[in-house]
Amino acid sequence: MAKISIRTEGLSYAYPDGWKVLSNVSFEIAAGRTVALVGANGCGKTTLLWLIAGLLEAESGSIYIDEIRLDRGSVRSLQRKLGLAFQHPDDQLFMATVRQDVEFGPRNAGYPEAEIARRAAEAMTKTACLHLADRPPYRLSGGEKRMVSLATLLATDAEILLLDEPTNALDPRSRRNTINLLRGLDHTKLIATHDLDMALDLCDEVIVLHRGTITAQGPSRELLSNGPLLEAAGLELPLSLQG
C-alpha cells in the first residue's frame, strides 16, 4: 500500500469575521501523486493549502503529513517537508538577488556553503533560471519570477509541493515550461488551479471543491470530462474537451 503524504480529516476553517471557508474536508494523497485542487473563486483552495502548510490553524479536524499529525508541536519540523509556492511570486521572493533567494532555504537549514551552492545551482538549472542568478527578483518578468519561486522550493528538503495557481498569468510558452518542469519532479504535488487543461495534462487526480466542501475526488480524466459535476462547482469543461 502506498505511503500517504497528505491526509485531512473533517477539516473546517472559518475566518475571524465568521465566514466559514472550509467545512468537513477529508481527503488523502499518496506519495508521489500529482493532485489538482479545482473550484471556483473563493471556494477555499488557498485556505486549504495554507492550512496544510501550517500557516493557519484549523477550527476543527486534523491534518497528517507523512502520517504525523500537524499541530503546534510538530509544525516546524513538518514544514521542512513542505514547499508552498504562493499565488503571487512577489510574496515569495524577498532577497536582493535570485541566487540569495534560492540559497535562503538551504542556508537556514544549516547546510555547509558548498552544499548550499550546489543545491542552488541545481535548482536554478532545473528551472532554467541560472542565467538570472545575479539579478534582483523584482526586476524579473512574471514567468521568470514564477520559475525562480519554484527554484526556491526545489533547493530545500521539501518532499511535498503545495502550488497555488502555478500557471497563473503565464504566456503559453512559460506555461508549457512550468508544466514540463512539474511533470519531471518526483515530489508529491497538490496544485490549486483554475487551469483545468493543465490539471488534465499533468495531474493523476482531481479534488473538486465547492463552497468549502469536497464534492468529488477521483482520476482527473474522469472528473474533468464530467460536465454536470464541473457545472455544479462553478467550473467549465477544459478547453481541450470542449467541442
Place this chain on the structure above:
Amino acid sequence: MVVLTKQELQFRQFEEFACISSGVHRLHPAAPLLVTLGYIITLTSYPPTAVINLLPFALFPLLLARFARIPLRPLVKSTLKVLPLLIFIGILHPFLDTEPIQIGTMTIHRGWLVFASLLIKGFLTILANFLLISILGIGGLQRAMKSLGLPPLFYQLFTMLYRYIMLLMEEIYRVLRAYELRSGRKPKLAPSEWGSLPGGILIRTYEQGLRIQHAMELRGYDPEYPYGKEQPIIVKDIFFTALWFAAFVLLRLESFHG
C-alpha cells in the same frame, strides 16, 4: 508619481549594492557598523555652530564608497530627497538666533551657522547610513547587531520595520499609479479621497508582509538567527575599525586645538 518610482528603486538598489564583492563587503559586518557609529557620534559631537570643521568629514563617505566600489551618486540623490526635512527642522534658526558672529571681516547671525551645521551634519549622517545599508544589506546589519550583543528583539523589530517600509513604499506607488490612471491624470489626491486610501494601503501592506513572513518561515527562517554566512572577527576587521576611529579622533582633537 514617477519620482516615487525612482526613489523606490533607489532604495532597492542599496540592497543590490550589498551583493558587490569588495574588501569592505568581506569585512565582518560589525566593523562597518562600528565605524559608521563612530563617525556619526564624532560628527554630532561638534558644537552647533561648527561648519568649516565638519567639511573634512565628507571624505569618509567618499573614501568608503570608493573602497567598497559603490557608486556614490544614487546614495547622494536619495540623501538629497531627505534634505527638505532637514531644512524644515532648521529653517527657523536664522530668524530666531540673531546673535552676531564675526567671521573674518564678515558679520552674520549665529542662526545661519547653526542652520548650515545642521544641514551638513544631517546630510552626512543620512548618507553614512545609506552607505552602511549598501555595504551590509539588511542581513549583514542584523548579524552585526547580533555580534555586538544587542537583544534579538531589537534587530527583529529593526528588520520588520525596514521590510515594512519597503513594502509600504511599493504599495503606495501602486495605489497612486492606479489612482493617477483612473482619475484623468489629476496631479494630486483630492482631500476627500484621502480618507479611504491610507487605511487600505496599510492593511494591504500588512497582509503582504505577513505572506512574506510565512514564505520565509516555510523555508526555515528563524528571526532569532540573522540570515547569512557566519564569520569570525579577524585582524583586518580590527585594523579597519581602529584606523577609522583614529582618523575621527584626530580630526576631533584638531578642532579642539584649532
